[in-house]
Amino acid sequence: xxxxxxxxxxxxxxxxxxxxxxxxxxxxxxxxxxxxxxxxxxxxxxxxxxxxxxxxxxxxxxxxxxxxxxxxxxxxxxxxxxxxxxxxxxxxxxxxxxxxxxxxxxxxxxxxxxxxxxxxxxxxxxxxxxxxxxxxxxxxxxxxxxxxxxxxxxxxxxxxxxxxxxxxxxxxxxxxxxxxxxxxxxxxxxxxxxxxxxxxxxxxxxxxxxxxxxxxxxxxxxxxxxxxxxxxxxxxxxxxxxxxxxxxxxxxxxxxxxxxxxxxxxxxxxxxxxxxxxxxxxxxxxxxxxxxxxxxxxxxxxxxxxxxxxxxxxxxxxxx
Amino acid sequence: xxxxxxxxxxxxxxxxxxxxxxxxxxxxxxxxxxxxxxxxxxxxxxxxxxxxxxxxxxxxxxxxxxxxxxxxxxxxxxxxxxxxxxxxxxxxxxxxxxxxxxxxxxxxxxxxxxxxxxxxxxxxxxxxxxxxxxxxxxxxxxxxxxxxxxxxxxxxxxxxxxxxxxxxxxxxxxxxxxxxxxxxxxxxxxxxxxxxxxxxxxxxxxxxxxxxxxxxxxxxxxxxxxxxxxxxxxxxxxxxxxxxxxxxxxxxxxxxxxxxxxxxxxxxxxxxxxxxxxxxxxxxxxxxxxxxxxxxxxxx
Numbered sequence: 001x002x003x004x005x006x007x008x009x010x011x012x013x014x015x016x017x018x019x020x021x022x023x024x025x026x027x028x029x030x031x032x033x034x035x036x037x038x039x040x041x042x043x044x045x046x047x048x049x050x051x052x053x054x055x056x057x058x059x060x061x062x063x064x065x066x067x068x069x070x071x072x073x074x075x076x077x078x079x080x081x082x083x084x085x086x087x088x089x090x091x092x093x094x095x096x097x098x099x100x101x102x103x104x105x106x107x108x109x110x111x112x113x114x115x116x117x118x119x120x121x122x123x124x125x126x127x128x129x130x131x132x133x134x135x136x137x138x139x140x141x142x143x144x145x146x147x148x149x150x151x152x153x154x155x156x157x158x159x160x161x162x163x164x165x166x167x168x169x170x171x172x173x174x175x176x177x178x179x180x181x182x183x184x185x186x187x188x189x190x191x192x193x194x195x196x197x198x199x200x201x202x203x204x205x206x207x208x209x210x211x212x213x214x215x216x217x218x219x220x221x222x223x224x225x226x227x228x229x230x231x232x233x234x235x236x237x238x239x240x241x242x243x244x245x246x247x248x249x250x251x252x253x254x255x256x257x258x259x260x261x262x263x264x265x266x267x268x269x270x271x272x273x274x275x276x277x278x279x280x281x282x283x284x285x286x287x288x289x290x291x292x293x294x295x296x297x298x299x300x301x302x303x304x305x306x307x308x309x310x311x312x313x314x315x316x317x318x319x320x
Numbered sequence: 321x322x323x324x325x326x327x328x329x330x331x332x333x334x335x336x337x338x339x340x341x342x343x344x345x346x347x348x349x350x351x352x353x354x355x356x357x358x359x360x361x362x363x364x365x366x367x368x369x370x371x372x373x374x375x376x377x378x379x380x381x382x383x384x385x386x387x388x389x390x391x392x393x394x395x396x397x398x399x400x401x402x403x404x405x406x407x408x409x410x411x412x413x414x415x416x417x418x419x420x421x422x423x424x425x426x427x428x429x430x431x432x433x434x435x436x437x438x439x440x441x442x443x444x445x446x447x448x449x450x451x452x453x454x455x456x457x458x459x460x461x462x463x464x465x466x467x468x469x470x471x472x473x474x475x476x477x478x479x480x481x482x483x484x485x486x487x488x489x490x491x492x493x494x495x496x497x498x499x500x501x502x503x504x505x506x507x508x509x510x511x512x513x514x515x516x517x518x519x520x521x522x523x524x525x526x527x528x529x530x531x532x533x534x535x536x537x538x539x540x541x542x543x544x545x546x547x548x549x550x551x552x553x554x555x556x557x558x559x560x561x562x563x564x565x566x567x568x569x570x571x572x573x574x575x576x577x578x579x580x581x582x583x584x585x586x587x588x589x590x591x592x593x594x595x596x597x598x599x600x601x602x603x604x605x606x607x608x609x610x611x612x613x614x615x616x617x618x619x620x
Contacts, residue, residue, distance in 0.1 A: 011454070018458035026474055140355075143607065147600040149550055151557045152592040155573055155581065159589075162582040258463035262554060276466060277558060280473045288473075292466055299461040 005308060012304045019296045020077060023289050024070050056086055073289075082290040087282050093290040097272060103173050103187075103264065104271035108256035110187055111194035116249070119199035123206025123245075128233065130211060138203065145200020151262045153193045171268040190263040198256060205248045206241070213241045243314045247306045254302040258295050349612050356608020362601035369413060370420035379407035381414040382565040390584045400586035403576050411567035412590045418568045419598065422479065423549040426486035431541050433487065434494025435533070439525050441495060442502030449499075456492035464489055468551055469560060477560045486548045493544075497536050505532040535613040539606055546602030553595045569595045 057063055064072075076082045082093050126138040161167045169189050176183045213219060214237055222232045261273030268274075272291060279287035350357055369376065378398070385405035393400040399408035441452045459467070471485040502525075505511060511528045519527075555561040556570020564571055572591035581588045 011457075014454050015457045015461060018454055019461060022458060022462075023470075026470060029474065143603055144600060147546070147550075147603050148596050149553060149557075149599070151554065151573060152596055155578070155588050155592055159581045159585045163585060255463060258466055261465055262557065265558065277469065280469050280560075283473075288470060292462060292470055295463050295466055296458075296461045299463070303461070 012300050016300055020074050023292050027285050083286040085284055085287050087284045093287045100272045100275045103269040107260050110191035115195035115199040119202035120206055123203040127207045127210035142200045142203040145196050150193050154266050173270050190267045206245050209244045210241045213237050247310045250306040254298050353608045359601045359604035370417045373413050373417040376413050377410035379410045381410040381567050393586055399590040402587045403580050408590050412594050415567045415569045419549045422552045423545040426483045426548045427541050427544045430487035430490030431494050434491040435498055438495040438498025442499035456495050460492045472560050490544050498533050501533045505529045539610045542606035546599040550599045
């Protein structure tokens with residue numbers, strides 16, 4: 001077991017290192033004087049002084065050989081300091097990420113709270129009633145959920161509510177503890193849309209996980225012992241199916257963080273996704289690099305948790 | 321000699337009979353897959369729409385016309401006109417070509433590259449395999465849209481950079497699926513037998529292992545086209561897709577169109593429906609394909 005844990009930890013560290021090299025090389029491969037264009041196109045610059053330019057180049061490590069610059073930047077990753085933003089030059093990129101976490105996490109949690117119970121129920125019903133009138137519409141609904149782009153759904157909802165009820169939802173952001181009602185009023189629409197996309201995926205995963213177990217010999221045995229269906233479902237089918245559902249859903253949860261990027265842009269929520277998009281538009285490269293690392297780290301950590309969790313949940317897993 | 325010719329002929333007949341049975345079986349299965357079949361027809365229609373796009377347009381999709389701004393759907397403008405007076409129907413048809421071209425090209429290039437790397441990785445194993453696996457892990461840990469935004473913004477958004485970025489997105493999944501299939505296939509008896517008879521690795525891979533990989537690849541490709549079109553539309557929506565004035569389904573839903581969507585919902589309805597139907601069709605077709613090609617998973 002411990003050897004397995006150590007091996008997975010080393011693997012995760014290796015993957016993160018590769019991501020950091022990839023991110024660094026892609027940004028360093030920028031043609032032309034990236035810093036100059038960042039400062040002129042970044043909205044601030046009317047006249048850029050030589051000192052400004054020099055300072056920014058220094059901050060991005062463009063005056064150093066690439067290996068040295070990489071070492072400094074990657075070293076900063078460990079201490080949590082990935083440099084300062086080119087646009088908002090008094091702020092560290094890491095501080096800006098922490099500030100933007102709140103809307104993103106709340107939106108993801110809300111979407112998960114709405115989507116998870118519905119999707120799990122529908123997935124189980126769909127599997128238990130396979131190839132019946134219950135199953136077909138649920139399968140179609142699930143595939144629609146994964147196919148409708150969030151920005152199309154948002155556009156449709158906003159247009160529809162505005163035309164039929166003359167209703168326009170508020171845009172922007174208020175923290176939950178300042179004004180809970182207004183906070184939920186701002187968040188419910190993006191949360192519902194995110195939940196719809198999320199539950200499409202989860203319903204499908206749950207359905208196939210349950211179907212896999214339903215065909216197992218021990219389930220047939222349980223039925224033939226004369227156990228009631230409810231007992232077989234609860235004790236034999238769900239207990240086993242939920243092991244793989246937990247791991248699959250765990251990974252989906254982390255993609256809620258990045259999946260909200262477009263919704264944050266549409267609904268003017270100052271989250272990490274919107275900040276990443278703005279940073280890309282403004283060519284704020286230190287910020288883009290840091291945000292990409294942030295999302296990748298979340299995925300890698302979640303992967304690790306899920307793998308280890310799987311090993312703990314399912315005693316049949318061999319640590320090979 | 322005569323005997324061997326007879327055996328040869330018998331073999332060929334058996335082969336033909338087998339093929340006919342296979343075809344009959346396929347037809348029987350597809351008849352029970354009305355949704356998959358419908359999705360397939362939508363895909364065909366979309367491809368035809370993309371091929372004959374210029375001929376099907378009733379107006380110039382990029383020509384502004386101040387005399388017909390935001391007019392409702394009519395016999396002249398089937399889907400109405402946008403804030404610049406451009407014909408929405410013609411723009412949707414023109415957008416189909418962009419979306420379908422990007423989707424198919426990205427998937428063909430991405431899957432071919434992924435297939436080659438995945439075969440090598442799975443067949444030869446060892447240190448190279450380990451390195452390739454970790455690199456795919458790394459790319460897969462960056463969320464798709466973020467990966468695309470970063471690559472496209474660094475390279476300047478246009479048709480080719482978007483296709484390139486989508487290839488980078490598609491390759492890791494392909495490599496992983498192919499590698500897994502190859503690792504299982506290469507231990508099968510007939511592969512061992514072929515190797516014992518002196519077949520070289522290239523022949524083993526192409527003749528004996530590749531056929532096993534084709535089914536999962538086709539399923540993957542169908543779903544990947546849908547995903548690629550969705551991501552391309554997302555880029556267009558965020559203003560980092562194929563640059564305007566060229567119409568794409570994504571950029572038709574953004575920019576100044578958003579200001580008028582309450583008064584003139586047709587300007588967003590048509591492209592929105594086009595994206596949704598397209599992605600849905602590819603996903604449903606992929607699902608049906610999985611049922612047909614992989615009997616083990618039928619109905620799951």
